[in-house]
Every structure is written in C-alpha cells, then in structure tokens.
Amino acid sequence: MAVAPPAWAIATSEINPARIEAAEQNPSDWLTYHGGYKSYHYSGLDQINANNVKNLEVAWIHMPGRSTRGLQTMPLVADGVLYYSGSYSRVYALDGATGKMIWSYFPQLDEELVAMQTHSPYNRGVALGDGKVFVATVDGHLIALDMKTGKEVWNTRLVDSKKLTVGFTGAPLVVKDTVLIGSQGGEWTSRGPLFGVDIKTGKKKWEFLTVADTEEAKATWGNESWRTGGGGAWMPGTYDPETNTIWWGTANPAPLYDWSGADWQKSGPRPGTNLYTTSVIALDPDTGKLKFYHQELPHDAWDFDSAVGEFLMIDRDGRKLVVHPNKGGFVFVYDRADAKVQNVWRIAKNINFVKDIDPKTGDLVGRRDLTLGKASEPLCPAIAGGVSWNSGAYSPKTGLWYKIAQEWCMDVDVIKTTPITEPMAQLNIGANFKLVPPPDGPARGHLDARDPVTGAKKWEVNFDEPPLASVLATAGNLVFVPDSRGVLRAYNAETGQELWSHFNGVGHNGGIISYSAGGKQYIAVPAGWGGMVADEFPALFGEPFTSMPKDAGALVVFTLKQQ
Numbered sequence: 001m002a003v004a005p006p007a008w009a010i011a012t013s014e015i016n017p018a019r020i021e022a023a024e025q026n027p028s029d030w031l032t033y034h035g036g037y038k039s040y041h042y043s044g045l046d047q048i049n050a051n052n053v054k055n056l057e058v059a060w061i062h063m064p065g066r067s068t069r070g071l072q073t074m075p076l077v078a079d080g081v082l083y084y085s086g087s088y089s090r091v092y093a094l095d096g097a098t099g100k101m102i103w104s105y106f107p108q109l110d111e112e113l114v115a116m117q118t119h120s121p122y123n124r125g126v127a128l129g130d131g132k133v134f135v136a137t138v139d140g141h142l143i144a145l146d147m148k149t150g151k152e153v154w155n156t157r158l159v160d161s162k163k164l165t166v167g168f169t170g171a172p173l174v175v176k177d178t179v180l181i182g183s184q185g186g187e188w189t190s191r192g193p194l195f196g197v198d199i200k201t202g203k204k205k206w207e208f209l210t211v212a213d214t215e216e217a218k219a220t221w222g223n224e225s226w227r228t229g230g231g232g233a234w235m236p237g238t239y240d241p242e243t244n245t246i247w248w249g250t251a252n253p254a255p256l257y258d259w260s261g262a263d264w265q266k267s268g269p270r271p272g273t274n275l276y277t278t279s280v281i282a283l284d285p286d287t288g289k290l291k292f293y294h295q296e297l298p299h300d301a302w303d304f305d306s307a308v309g310e311f312l313m314i315d316r317d318g319r320k321l322v323v324h325p326n327k328g329g330f331v332f333v334y335d336r337a338d339a340k341v342q343n344v345w346r347i348a349k350n351i352n353f354v355k356d357i358d359p360k361t362g363d364l365v366g367r368r369d370l371t372l373g374k375a376s377e378p379l380c381p382a383i384a385g386g387v388s389w390n391s392g393a394y395s396p397k398t399g400l401w402y403k404i405a406q407e408w409c410m411d412v413d414v415i416k417t418t419p420i421t422e423p424m425a426q427l428n429i430g431a432n433f434k435l436v437p438p439p440d441g442p443a444r445g446h447l448d449a450r451d452p453v454t455g456a457k458k459w460e461v462n463f464d465e466p467p468l469a470s471v472l473a474t475a476g477n478l479v480f481v482p483d484s485r486g487v488l489r490a491y492n493a494e495t496g497q498e499l500w501s502h503f504n505g506v507g508h509n510g511g512i513i514s515y516s517a518g519g520k521q522y523i524a525v526p527a528g529w530g531g532m533v534a535d536e537f538p539a540l541f542g543e544p545f546t547s548m549p550k551d552a553g554a555l556v557v558f559t560l561k562q563q
Helices: 017-021 111-116 222-228 534-541
Strands: 056-062 076-078 081-085 091-095 101-105 127-129 132-136 141-146 152-157 173-175 178-182 193-198 204-209 238-240 245-249 279-283 290-295 312-316 319-325 330-335 341-346 393-395 400-407 409-414 431-436 444-450 457-463 472-474 478-482 487-492 498-503 513-517 520-527 554-560
Touching: 017 127, 056 498, 076 127, 076 513, 081 554, 091 132, 127 173, 132 178, 141 178, 173 238, 178 245, 245 319, 393 472, 431 534, 444 478, 472 513, 478 520
Parallel strands: none
Antiparallel strands: 056 554, 076 081, 081 091, 091 101, 127 132, 132 141, 141 152, 173 178, 178 193, 193 204, 238 245, 245 279, 279 290, 312 319, 319 330, 330 341, 393 400, 400 444, 409 431, 444 457, 472 478, 478 487, 487 498, 513 520, 520 554
C-alpha cells in the first residue's frame, strides 16, 4: 500500500552501478547501508565540524508510528531525498531538508506469523538502485518500490516463512544488476540462505546456503545435522569491485550451545566444524559461487558468529586488506585476494571462550568447550557479544577506526535439545543463561579509536552501558555516538574529547548518517529502543531501561543553527 507523492516531489538522478561504486566520492548522498562499498561509515562533509558542532540543533523529526521494538534502521539519501524503513518493513521517502513526506509504503504482512517470531518486527534498512527502493520483510519477501512514487514494482517471496518461521530483518545490498539479501537463521533450524535477485524482474538468480552449500561443507556436519544447522546471513556485507567479489559474514550454527565438550568433532548435536557457519565467505555476485572463505570460529559453540556486516577495505603498504570484527570480541584482518589471515587482535577485554586466536593463522588457542549442565564460571563475553551488529566508523583523515566494544559475561546452563521442524521450525538454543558483570568490573561499553590493522589504541571513552547503535565519523573531525540512554554525543576524532550532546528521549538502536540537501549538512539518527540485546538491559542496568518504552521511535535530523 503506497501513499501517492505530492506534486512537489523531488526529481532524482539515476542510481547506477558506477554511482554506487563512487559513493564515497559524493558525500552529499548516503547510498548504501555502510555508506559505500568500503564500509567506512564516514562522511566527507565538514560544514559541521569540531569548531561549530556546539551550534547543532534539531532541524526536523519524523515519527514513523508502530515502532514495535524500536527503530533499528540505517537511513539512505540520494539527491536530497531521505529513505528509511521502520518496524514491519514500512518505508518512507522524505524531503531531506524539511522532513516533509514524499511517499510511504506499508507492506501487507502475515501478522500471525510475525507474532510467532523472536527477531521481529524490526527492520534494519533499505537499498537503492535502478530507480527502485528495495526492502525485505520478516515474512520472507523482497520488495522493489518505484523510487519516485513508492508503488510496488515487484514482490518476490524468497523464504517459506510459514515453514521456517524466520524471514528478513537486515538491509539488502545492490551489486551491479543483482540485489543481495540474507536470511535470518542462527538459532533456527534452517540453512540460512543468502540470495541474489535480478534487479529489474525480481527473479531469483542464485541462492547460497550458509549451511552445507557444498559437499565439502556437508562433510563437516556429523549425523546429517546440516539439515537443521541454522546459519543465516542477516546483516549486509559489502562488495569489492576490483575483484568482483562479495564479502559477507555468516551466523552461528544451531543449537547455539553444545554439550559435547572437547569431543565436539565426534559427538554432540552437530559434530564437526559446521561449514560455512560463523565464517567470512567470498562469492561471485553474478553466480553466487563460493570463491574462498575463512571460518573464524570452527564449530562455534558460544553464539559468537561472524554475521557482523562490517568489512573495512583498507590499503596499506601495498597490501589490500579487509578488516572484520567477530562477535567474540576479536578483529580479523584478511588479504582481499584470498581471505588469508594477516592479523587478529582483541578489542574486548573480557574474553575466556578461548585463551587467544593466533594472529598469523587465525587458529583458536585454548578453546573452552562447554559440557552439559551449569558452567563452573561465567562465559565471556556474554551472548550479546564483545561487539554487536552495529557498525563502527573509519576516518581516512585520521586513519583511526572508531568501534564500540562490550564488556559483559553470562552464567550459562547447557541443556540438551532436539530440533523441531514440524509443523513450523522452532527456536533451538540449547542453554539457559543470565548476563552478569565481567571479572574486571561492572558491565559496560567503550568506544575505542584504533588502528584497524594493528589494533593500536589512541584513545578510549567509557560508557556505563554499551551503546547499541552504529557510529559515524566525518571530515569535520567528529565522531558521533548515539548511546543507549538516548543521548547523541559528538567527540573530537583526534582526542576523544566530548564536544556536544543532545537527548533524543529514548535509546538508540539503529544507524546514523550525514548528508547534504540545499547546501546544508545534516546528521540523521533513528531513536527507538528494543531488540534482543536491549531486552537484557533492565535486569543488568535497571533504570532508565526498566521503564524505557519499546514501542516508540522517531527519526531525528540535526543541522547548524542559522547565525
């Protein structure tokens, strides 16, 4: 259902592959989830800068309504028009300068099915290309909308959500003439597909199963456990145009927790390394064929998956590298040619699921595999991870990567489960757990400014609770952090000094971007609290999270005061 645009709707230019590849060179727009294929989450605009950020004020606000479990989207902007999605995959096109609505689109969802899901009804964003806006739904559809009118162009069901229960919560990614979208999965008994869909017709071009797509991969799942293996590819990755390669992260296997202990290669619910879960995979975007991969945690028994969609493309000393954070609290640095490990460093301080990861090979050192029953000491980090799906930001101006890390652990009691697939797939976790503070102090978060390749730290800012939204860096020597309490903060990118803040009224759990419209720079941030990790905050931190609403959301947009 679309609301027709008014006569003053803004004209838009074609968004073709060349324009998306050059996205970082035109900071007036924000064309992809990660701001561009380099995944920098960086704006080259500097009208708002460290000297005048104190003059930032609210320019306009848009209320999407029905913001069940908050607002987790990453807005996009093209030619002065802002596009964003809300809960239930509702999409809005707004005038970027005034916030006036151009059109809106509310898909007709299977509400009964949506109510059965654990990871819904939030939506984390849209994609742009070929004159269309693409949005995926929690009941398994990928939909193309006319960019100017919001009317449906095509609507393709990719996942049988009535059977598998899961659908899509992540944002799509456009690569040339293909729209990529990854399914939820993880703790569900599916095989986590990543889909490639024709941008013009909506016809499925290919499907890659993150669980046992190849015979080699099937052999890593004992007792045919690949049939209910989980997986998923729920956050958007990125694309390397130089090698025509998609980089994508995959989710954890099911059940999350395994009672086999050190005998995990031969016994337990899913014996073996469980390819291609908790891996970084590199695919041909035209065929979906696997080029190469690296499994960051073979036989992930802790829910520290690799689905984080952040793949920083860094060139250094003649080397072409990819930097990718893993939920376990480690950061992997790869060669872009073949995903060979170049370095591994830790960003979270409280880690005990392994003693270490070899920085030269990526091999796990001193695994802590759980057995049936209550673990003798808390597992660190907690299930919410040493990092989460929200993205950091890299500034090519400072050479620093600004990334949120999380310090918390959990008491865990591993239990035996049996996969349930009929009549509908059911959640398969394999443990009861409770988040607790880590050994070195209270549960908390920190924003680190680091060299993304070596991990060398320049400065750190601590937060009483981990921020759960993404970070933005700008050419104005600023780093913006939307925090969990609802305060948007701006820091000096060189020193970490806080320069400005504004309370948006409710916690942040989505993205943040900068763009230009009518010659003015804007900062746009979704405010709205909810989701799987946010649900743990009241028990761990108390107020303001105990009473914070989980059904409210607003897109808040800032610009400089008129002087």
